[in-house]
Amino acid sequence: MDGTRRGFFRAALTLAGGAAGAAAGSPAQGQDHQAVPSDLTLRVKSLESLLVEKGLVDRAALDALVDMFEHQVGPRNGARVVAKAWIDPAYKQRLLADPDHAIAELGYGGQQGEHMVVVENTANVHNMIVCTLCSCYPWPVLGLPPVWYKSAPYRSRSVIDPRGVLREFGLELSDEVEVRVWDSTSDLRYLVLPERPAGTEGLSEDALARLVTRDSMVGVGKVVPSMEGVTR
Amino acid sequence: MNGVHDMGGMQGFGPIRPEKSEPVFHARWEGRVHAIWSALGTWRKWNGDFGRQTREFLPPAEYLSLNYHQVRYAQVIELLAGSGMITRAEIDNGRPAQGRQKAVPPLTAGKVAAWFANGNPKRREVAVAPTFQAGQRVRARNINPPTHTRLPRYARGKLGIIEHDHGVFVFPDSNAQGLGEKPQHVYSVRFAARKLWGEQARPKDTVIVAMWDDYLETV
Numbered sequence: 001m002d003g004t005r006r007g008f009f010r011a012a013l014t015l016a017g018g019a020a021g022a023a024a025g026s027p028a029q030g031q032d033h034q035a036v037p038s039d040l041t042l043r044v045k046s047l048e049s050l051l052v053e054k055g056l057v058d059r060a061a062l063d064a065l066v067d068m069f070e071h072q073v074g075p076r077n078g079a080r081v082v083a084k085a086w087i088d089p090a091y092k093q094r095l096l097a098d099p100d101h102a103i104a105e106l107g108y109g110g111q112q113g114e115h116m117v118v119v120e121n122t123a124n125v126h127n128m129i130v131c132t133l134c135s136c137y138p139w140p141v142l143g144l145p146p147v148w149y150k151s152a153p154y155r156s157r158s159v160i161d162p163r164g165v166l167r168e169f170g171l172e173l174s175d176e177v178e179v180r181v182w183d184s185t186s187d188l189r190y191l192v193l194p195e196r197p198a199g200t201e202g203l204s205e206d207a208l209a210r211l212v213t214r215d216s217m218v219g220v221g222k223v224v225p226s227m228e229g230v231t232r
Numbered sequence: 233m234n235g236v237h238d239m240g241g242m243q244g245f246g247p248i249r250p251e252k253s254e255p256v257f258h259a260r261w262e263g264r265v266h267a268i269w270s271a272l273g274t275w276r277k278w279n280g281d282f283g284r285q286t287r288e289f290l291p292p293a294e295y296l297s298l299n300y301h302q303v304r305y306a307q308v309i310e311l312l313a314g315s316g317m318i319t320r321a322e323i324d325n326g327r328p329a330q331g332r333q334k335a336v337p338p339l340t341a342g343k344v345a346a347w348f349a350n351g352n353p354k355r356r357e358v359a360v361a362p363t364f365q366a367g368q369r370v371r372a373r374n375i376n377p378p379t380h381t382r383l384p385r386y387a388r389g390k391l392g393i394i395e396h397d398h399g400v401f402v403f404p405d406s407n408a409q410g411l412g413e414k415p416q417h418v419y420s421v422r423f424a425a426r427k428l429w430g431e432q433a434r435p436k437d438t439v440i441v442a443m444w445d446d447y448l449e450t451v
Binding site for chain 1: 237238239240241242243245246247248249250251254256257258259260261263264265266267268270271272275284287296299300302305308309317318322323326327328332334335336337339340341343344345347348349350351352353354355382383384386398401402418420425428429433434435436437438439440441442443444
């Protein structure tokens with residue numbers, strides 16, 4: 001790395017200085033969202049205006065991008081994939097064997113979901129997903145990752161202490177279960193196919209989809225019949 | 233690069249703190265930064281691996297003290313200045329330098345849906361022979377490049393087993409340096425947790441790391 005590059009960083013960080021100060025109370029990256037620095041609000045506004053004036057970005061495109069990330073993608077998409085796999089054995093086979101095409105059958109795919117791997121949780125195997133190096137996450141089916149997924153505690157501990165991590169999410173697994181941690185180090189993106197809970201035999205595909213949580217598709221939770229909705 | 237971004241196996245960061253009913257963005261500026269970063273990528277002035285490297289080059293203490301979107305902001309400024317798309321003076325003044333012609337952004341609102349749907353595939357349909365086969369025992373190389381790599385420290389030098397060959401992909405280590413895509417096979421490599429962490433790990437547990445050919449050697 002050359003000195004110039006370091007210099008750029010100092011410059012960028014000086015600009016983000018107000019932000020660094022505001023976050024100083026939280027040692028772990030991404031933990032402190034309460035103290036949003038007004039300084040960064042202004043700086044980002046200023047940057048956006050500059051880029052629009054220079055013709056480097058289109059403001060309406062930024063609006064559409066924010067709408068995409070807030071409303072078009074999210075765990076509801078993944079929940080539909082899971083519910084279909086639960087009720088349609090042929091679809092489940094396609095999903096595990098050729099996830100990109102199977103997920104595309106439901107209309108999902110694209111950025112950060114180009115190369116999918118679907119891993120199935122069973123009574124004997126529990127899969128969980130992490131990106132120890134940053135924040136890789138399957139956007140088309142799960143949306144953008146939550147703060148905890150990108151945080152230092154999750155990234156550091158998932159590989160060395162997965163059972164301790166799962167315990168914090170309320171999941172205690174017996175030693176008989178193999179815990180498989182998938183580290184998203186490449187351009188492959190992972191989706192966990194959670195176990196279908198007992199007692200849901202009579203439920204429709206839509207009703208099943210409402211049971212599937214984001215956490216169960218990252219592998220830090222199980223689907224339980226009483227938990228309605230994709231809130232976590 | 234042996235940076236603090238390579239967190240797998242580090243200790244002392246404390247408990248995980250999930251937030252109930254978490255919004256996608258916690259403040260308007262976070263969404264705008266994420267959108268600006270996405271839109272600027274369509275100029276193709278840098279590739280994604282170079283983009284990641286810019287984050288990893290942040291000084292360690294700063295990286296740990298900034299939240300995710302603050303890091304993104306710092307990265308965007310670096311990429312803009314480093315690529316010459318804007319100057320330091322323009323950032324400071326918040327106004328374009330005089331006499332510069334206005335550009336036409338490649339990504340307009342009407343193209344956002346297609347931009348998302350098309351994605352940015354990294355698989356390459358080129359005939360490259362795999363070096364390893366499923367079931368084969370391998371060792372992750374002990375490499376320590378001062379530049380971008382996706383071989384995490386905790387796996388280096390460790391023995392694993394090739395579980396699956398996913399085909400040919402762009403190699404991030406060379407791509408981030410502007411040295412070409414050097415397409416090669418990516419494998420799921422399974423490591424016994426005890427090979428990585430010793431006796432404290434449960435005997436059945438495993439960690440699966442995706443690895444390119446150049447990260448592996450035969451044993």
